[in-house]
């Protein structure tokens with residue numbers, strides 16, 4: 357059977373897609389047939405992947421487009437689950453054959469891990485778990501505040517919280533927090549259900565506790581819960597004190613004697629200055645960033661130019677567009693697409709550099725023969741993106757060939773470095789909290805114990821913030837961290853990736869050309885080698901110890917000190 361083109365595939369319904377899998381299912385797998393079978397399977401996966409990406413993207417580009425939504429939901433309900441199930445059968449077929457296609461060792465190891473975890477009784481529980489996740493989203497999505505006679509969603513409130521007016525920030529923050537506290541009981545009830553389901557998932561699959569089950573489920577084959585705890589401890593030792601030093605700077609910038617929670621939502625506000633304007637039009641935005649990427653590296657600049665030539669950007673905020681920023685990709689043609697909600701501010705530059713890093717991953721991995729080999733773990737995917745922010749930002753200033761005044765470029769860079777530094781202690785709280793919760797099931801499902809634990813962790817890892825008078829809001833911080841509820845244990849990835857990205861930045865300070873060459877080489881490996889090997893290839897080191905983190909924290913603090921001299 358001939359593989360359909362993408363346009364042909366877009367029009368196929370479930371019944372017409374089934375035979376495409378059936379043909380592969382019926383092939384007799386031998387050394388001789390393996391390569392072409394793998395190619396056929398890979399091509400089919402690309403078709404499904406791209407159909408998903410295009411339909412999802414259409415709904416984000418225009419959330420009011422009912423036709424797009426209908427198509428996307430139809431795909432999610434009818435086609436995608438069937439395609440996933442058929443794909444699973446092909447995985448089983450390959451595993452049963454005991455053949456190993458070239459470059460697929462690690463991917464097969466992951467498939468085997470998934471197969472070992474599979475357990476029929478868990479299917480309804482997983483559906484139940486994802487329904488609880490939907491309920492959680494619904495509760496959070498319905499939260500609003502009344503502001504000057506207008507009802508604002510919390511997303512709108514957070515954008516208002518960027519105001520340099522501190523009193524206004526305080527009022528907005530109080531209203532937002534009250535709206536969140538109003539749902540305290542509901543979230544507590546959901547939490548106990550999440551905990552019971554998760555304990556059951558683990559025991560059905562034959563694991564002693566949810567954490568060991570979840571570790572496998574997230575395919576964390578290269579590091580252990582103990583490594584994760586070691587990283588949390590390293591953060592306490594070296595990043596938390598540095599974060600406290602940043603809070604001290606906030607005090608002098610804002611001329612205050614206590615840092616309060618409403619000073620922390622966006623560090624831009626600590627300057628009491630309006631946000632820096634970075635561009636007016638999308639064209640200006642795209643070309644300014646393109647010039648910088650070109651300076652950084654002609655090959656990366658070339659990839660970006662390909663995106664420009666093919667109009668693979670939709671960057672400006674407009675009414676009816678979905679929130680956030682991301683990079684998606686079209687698998688059959690191997691091209692990325694960047695979606696953003698830019699408003700002309702300097703913070704938008706960072707997002708575009710970040711998403712460009714993800715886009716470069718799409719370009720670099722294209723030479724791997726199979727779709728299966730493309731994705732590394734998020735622990736490395738976020739290195740690709742975060743490193744791009746850190747590598748590109750030094751070129752923002754006029755004296756480096758960029759378009760911003762030295763002062764504005766310094767402030768833009770400083771805000772990003774501070775934010776990355778402050779992220780680690782918060783990440784440590786989120787990670788340590790979850791270790792505790794799943795190590796102590798009964799206490800962990802008791803909301804009062806969770807509140808007490810969270811509060812103690814905040815004091816331990818994030819000292820220097822004054823919560824006085826807002827204790828209830830402080831202790832319920834775990835309610836507001838979506839990952840804890842919906843994607844347990846998924847968070848350390850960002851902290852590890854950030855550490856890797858700073859190591860690449862450090863390399864670039866020694867030898868820019870070599871640092872980029874290694875970076876590109878690591879991206880080109882896709883997901884074919886382990887995380888430690890990917891980090892090593894990129895010139896970084898997947899480590900959890902205080903010494904490695906300490907070196908990076910020193911680097912950040914040196915850079916911050918230097919940038920401060922450039923501020924007016």
Ligand SMILES: [Zn+2]
Pocket residue numbers: 710714738741
């Ligand atoms: Zn990212």
